[in-house]
Amino acid sequence: MRKWIVPAVIGLLVLAAAGYWGYGRMAASRSLEIQLSNKYQRAFYDLTDRVQDLEVLLSKSLVAADPGLDNTILMDIRQQAAFAQSDLSQLPLSGELAGRTAQFLAQAGDYAYSLAGRLNNGAVINAEHWNTMNDLYRQAVELNRELQGMQYRVAQNNFYFTRLVRQLQKNLPEKPGKTPQTDFQKLDEQMQRYPTLVYDGPFSEHLEQAEPRALKGLEEITPGEAKNNALAFMDRKQGVDYRAEVTGTTGGQIRAYRVEVFGDEENNGDRTVFDISKKGGRVVWMLNSRQTGAKTVELEQARQKALKFLKGRGFGEMRSAYYLLHGNSVTFNLAAVQDGVTIYPDLVKVTVALDNGEVTGVEAAGYLMSHRERDLPVVKISGEQARATINPRLQTSGGKLALIPEGVTDEKLVYEFRGQLGEDKYLIYINAVNGREENVMKLIETPGGTLTM
């Protein structure tokens, strides 16, 4: 009889221990789940509050008459929209569930900000602006209504958000009936019904379809020509036989052929990848992913090399603006120059390997999008006048003319000054037409390069 009692007792003990352990695990994961759910609920309730504030503020902006009051309201709109965006991004939603809502919040905030900027510059709000604000208001009302409905269900069900997380993780197909996922889907669909705004802010949709300016009117090329252009562009080593292959295409704003160039046997693994625009056959980017060895080339040599490289490839006069060291490579930002003015929007990045001075990367997408011969505005302020408007606490130097981007579509002709206060360095941009201070940037020098913020 004893023979089976001992194993049975041991078995029971093991079972009890496993049960105890399992219960502990379950309790722990339960408590984590509750904590997580609480965080999600907080973000959701915050979001609801912000959207409510947003609705109220937008409606106020429609009736305020005094520019000063309007300005305060607009800045509040921007702030509430930014908070709401942050709350939305903390909810367990994928881009497909929240994309349009996030976009609305970004646009509302951004539009309010651009209007406030207009008011600050003495402009008035016209009928078009008013109508846009009205559109935004109606969308906010809709969003608010949907959120209020969801709030009821969230309040009913403590695990509303943990259910949502599970649905997302398992990638479950939609089930009929009311699930959190369908709630958010419906919300986003409601928002989709409104047309996207058209305005000149940084998030404007119509700009996403802009044509690359530098490729305007150029002919389509064949894949064979793309190969030739890649071979002609790359930084070739002496005595190496290169061969090129078209390996794919790229869509988007600049449609392109993907071309890969291989060296011969001795250079095994040395592979350079290109995107060559279908229109005009220009290099959109080029990248060689080889490892770089020990540094033998000086920074200044590399800079000269980068400038010479672009010059020999039809980029005209360029000026080196900034550089950035990474590993044993350096990337220069070279800006176009027109009539002695640095054109910052037309920027090409050139990466030079510091082991042998070879150009291993070029990025010209931004340049192809924006480069053209510009009609520069007439300078109305002298360099000295501009300098006089700078905060007198700064020691200033420089004062060259430059064109800087403003938002996405605008550009401004400015004087670029370097300023120093104690050990801190700044860049100050003074408008060369009206003398306004357009921007102040702080320079942060690090061993790797210079940052501006």
Added chain:
Amino acid sequence: MTFFAAVMFLRGQTAVAQDQVLYWGSRGDEVVRVQQKLSQWEYYTGPLDGVYGYETYRAVQDFQRNNGLAPDGVVGRDTRENLGLSVSQPVPAVSRGAATDRSNITLLARVIEGEAADEPFIGKVGVGAVVLNRLRSASFPNSLSSVIFQDAAFESISNGQAYRPLTQESVQAAQLAMSGYDPTGEALFFWNPSKPVSPWIWSRNILTRIGDHVFAR
């Protein structure tokens, strides 16, 4: 962001420290020096080949444990000092401020490591570019950390894959993406078609394919 949107270069980068940080995957003379020191003290018995592999990693961890350092298997400043290797003095800061964006590079490199560790280098840069394109898109949050930690945005962040030790290649890809390289044609999404994905994703506008990833907007 609103100001120099086209001049993203200004959000420059810094990640080059004076002393190279060594970790699993590093190669070169510095690794040999670490291996020499470790084998002198019998932590390491492998070849002095300049390749930071599993053996070196274990040896560094043992050394760190015995010296009261966090055993992360990464040779940073403290470990270097304890190994008796030369440590360059920190460069006196030019600026009184403390702003850098080194943490952004690391964060971006994490996503690249998690999502594209086995992809070709261009594919790594592409994943980094997608993250940065999202930052500029109105449909996504507007800070790097909230884009990356957005729920269900990146699988490797959700399941912890991204917290592997970083490789040099991922860091380099992050730096190139930060300095503006975008091999994807401004994509906002990428996925591996051989894995199960939400059918919704195929309705996006496909731009290109790099390695095993499809990139779309």
